[in-house]
Amino acid sequence: MGKAEFLIIVFTFIGAFVSGVAAIEQVIIKKLLKRGATSEQKAIELQKIRPISRWRLNRLRQLGVIMDSNSGKCYYNESKYKTLLRKRLIAVITIIVIVLIITMFSFK
Numbered sequence: 204m205g206k207a208e209f210l211i212i213v214f215t216f217i218g219a220f221v222s223g224v225a226a227i228e229q230v231i232i233k234k235l236l237k238r239g240a241t242s243e244q245k246a247i248e249l250q251k252i253r254p255i256s257r258w259r260l261n262r263l264r265q266l267g268v269i270m271d272s273n274s275g276k277c278y279y280n281e282s283k284y285k286t287l288l289r290k291r292l293i294a295v296i297t298i299i300v301i302v303l304i305i306t307m308f309s310f311k
């Protein structure tokens with residue numbers, strides 16, 4: 204197996220993982236938006252969350268995208284999510300550029 208084939212396989216698995224994580228986050232956010240949980244006054248309780256979804260929910264809480272109210276309920280913070288998406292985009296572009304540079308120099 205050559206370097207190119209190896210990179211294709213690695214990026215395929217990374218892409219699949221990232222897509223899965225993003226899909227789980229979207230399900231959580233859509234639940235909150237569907238029920239109107241966009242402020243502390245409109246916070247809701249999320250019930251029946253699977254372990255992997257709970258992992259992403261906890262991560263979104265740490266990042267400030269999902270906020271906890273005083274009553275133990277939670278709500279969606281759109282401005283924090285937009286900031287998070289911007290940071291992620293910059294990180295992805297940076298990684299792609301670095302990998303492309305490394306790949307260009309490794310094939311010479």
